[in-house]
Amino acid sequence: xxxxxxxxxxxxxxxxxxxxxxxxxxxxxxxxxxxxxxxxxxxxxxxxxxxxxxxxxxxxxxxxxxxxxxxxxxxxxxxxxxxxxxxxxxxxxxxxxxxxxxxxxxxxxxxxxxxxxxxxxxxxxxxxxxxxxxxxxxxxxxxxxxxxxxxxxxxxxxxxxxxxxxxxxxxxxxxxxxxxxxxxxxxxxxxxxxxxxxxxxxxxxxxxxxxxxxxxxxxxxxxxxxxxxxxxxxxxxxxxxxxxxxxxxxxxxxxxxxxxxxxxxxxxxxxxxxxxxxxxxxxxxxxxxxxxxxxxxxxxxxxxxxxxxxxxxxxxxxxxxxxxxxxxxxxxxxxxxxxxxxxxxxxxxxxxxxxxxxxxxxxxxxxxxxxxxxxxxxxxxxxxxxxxxxxxxxxxxxxxxxxxxxxxxxx
Numbered sequence: 001x002x003x004x005x006x007x008x009x010x011x012x013x014x015x016x017x018x019x020x021x022x023x024x025x026x027x028x029x030x031x032x033x034x035x036x037x038x039x040x041x042x043x044x045x046x047x048x049x050x051x052x053x054x055x056x057x058x059x060x061x062x063x064x065x066x067x068x069x070x071x072x073x074x075x076x077x078x079x080x081x082x083x084x085x086x087x088x089x090x091x092x093x094x095x096x097x098x099x100x101x102x103x104x105x106x107x108x109x110x111x112x113x114x115x116x117x118x119x120x121x122x123x124x125x126x127x128x129x130x131x132x133x134x135x136x137x138x139x140x141x142x143x144x145x146x147x148x149x150x151x152x153x154x155x156x157x158x159x160x161x162x163x164x165x166x167x168x169x170x171x172x173x174x175x176x177x178x179x180x181x182x183x184x185x186x187x188x189x190x191x192x193x194x195x196x197x198x199x200x201x202x203x204x205x206x207x208x209x210x211x212x213x214x215x216x217x218x219x220x221x222x223x224x225x226x227x228x229x230x231x232x233x234x235x236x237x238x239x240x241x242x243x244x245x246x247x248x249x250x251x252x253x254x255x256x257x258x259x260x261x262x263x264x265x266x267x268x269x270x271x272x273x274x275x276x277x278x279x280x281x282x283x284x285x286x287x288x289x290x291x292x293x294x295x296x297x298x299x300x301x302x303x304x305x306x307x308x309x310x311x312x313x314x315x316x317x318x319x320x321x322x323x324x325x326x327x328x329x330x331x332x333x334x335x336x337x338x339x340x341x342x343x344x345x346x347x348x349x350x351x352x353x354x355x356x357x358x359x360x361x362x363x364x365x366x367x368x369x370x371x372x373x374x375x376x377x378x379x380x381x382x383x384x385x386x387x388x389x390x391x392x393x394x395x396x397x398x399x400x401x402x403x404x405x406x407x408x409x410x411x
Contacts, residue, residue: 007139013131013189014140017124020185022147024084027178029155031091031113034171035106042100055107057364059115060357067119068353071126072346077191079123081183087116088179094172118360122353129340129348130191137340138290141333142283149276149329152269222343222351228291229342231400232335236359238393239298244366245386246305252379258314271318275325283333290334295398297331300324302391309383 008015039048070079093109096102132140223230250272254264286293304324308317343351373382 007136007143011132011136011140013191014128016185016189017127017131018143018147020080020084020182021124021144022151023178023185024182025147025151026155026158027091027175027182028117029151030158030171030178031094031175033155034168034175035094035110038094038097038168039103039106042097043103048103052106052110054364054368055110056114057360057367059111060118060360060364062357063115063118064122064357064360065350065353068122068126068350068356070119071123071349071353075191076123076127076130076349077186077189080120080127080186083116083120083123084179084183084186087113088176088183090116091172091176091179095169118356122349122356125336125352125356126345126348127191129345131189134341138287138333138337139284141336141340142280142329144280144336145283145329145333146277146280149273149280149325152273152276222347226342227400227403228338231397232339233355235298235393235397236355237362239390240359240363241366242302242305242386242388242390242393244363245370245382245389247363248367248370248374249309249379249383249386252374253308253317253383254314257379258317260314264314267318268321271322272325275322276329278322279326279329280333283330286330286334290338291401293334294331294338295394295401297327297334298394299391299398300327301331302387302389302394305387305390306384307387309380309387 008018035052039052067079090109090112093105097105128140128144129137223233250268254260254268258264260267301324304320304327308320308324311317311320339351340348370382370386
């Protein structure tokens with residue numbers, strides 16, 4: 001813990017970004033738990049819940065690449081602050097939902113909150129290598145995984161307790177306040193004057209055709225830069241198939257397979273968070289073997305998901321879930337670090353925007369498909385297939401990644 005505190009003290013710009021992400025994530029978890037509770041209490045409809053999830057995933061396809069494009073052309077700080085302030089007002093719109101006929105407000109608001117997140121996410125990711133020194137990049141990406149784990153643990157559990165005992169109204173207000181606080185924290189960040197996101201005037205004077213041509217050439221340059229980059233881009237189109245199945249099955253395992261009810265759901269999400277926190281604490285040990293850590297971590301994650309789908313008792317499933325989250329945390333931190341080193345800084349917004357759009361869109365389609373597949377096969381069989389997909393894709397990537405002789409040491 002001391003090393004993490006020291007890291008945040010040394011990287012002052014990232015410290016504000018980290019705290020803003022933590023506050024933002026906790027508020028979002030509060031809102032998610034409360035909105036699902038509100039939908040079910042007013043409509044009792046599983047279809048309404050499905051529509052809400054679908055509405056939250058649709059914006060990624062359009063607004064993810066848009067957010068990346070904006071991040072490469074304008075001030076990243078202004079984009080993130082504006083995104084948070086707009087979402088603060090949108091978050092309050094849930095307060096006007098009082099009966100089943102008002103449920104359309106949930107759909108519309110969920111769409112705009114997701115659109116804001118799709119713009120915010122690649123802008124935030126592409127800001128990290130600007131604010132952080134290269135030698136600390138892996139440690140910072142490990143800290144990012146820890147933040148996600150903490151949000152899962154604290155946000156899901158606390159959000160559920162607050163929604164149950166205080167009411168959903170308070171949860172929606174907390175979410176709105178979290179956006180305002182996040183905007184305040186982001187506004188205090190001092191970006192280097194030379195960072196590529198502050199060149200809006202330069203880009204706005206160029207002809208559209210010239211800009212499109214330049215963007216296409218940059219994509220080709222990134223694609224050809226290394227086998228690792230190509231492998232991760234292809235993986236981002238295939239791994240979400242397995243992860244989409246896993247996201248759907250987490251609650252199904254707890255309630256239907258192991259019959260642990262709502263407590264089981266909380267324990268599963270809690271173990272997922274704890275695994276990510278533990279994994280984030282060991283990422284620095286893989287500084288000299290990041291590529292090996294990426295492929296090994298994802299392969300083990302797939303194997304562990306397969307095992308979790310077949311174990312006979314809930315306790316063992318929890319242990320395997322924690323271990324899979326640990327492997328995923330290490331692999332993701334190393335993967336993000338290598339990509340940040342390999343992709344040119346002036347292009348990182350668009351790169352991470354497209355990666356995010358592909359990943360979330362494919363995972364959304366898979367989640368929808370998995371819901372239908374549960375009608376024709378057991379959760380255990382579907383989980384086995386999902387883990388098998390993750391493992392096979394990871395094994396396929398291993399040869400490509402480990403035979404890549406290029407070094408991710410670009411600007």
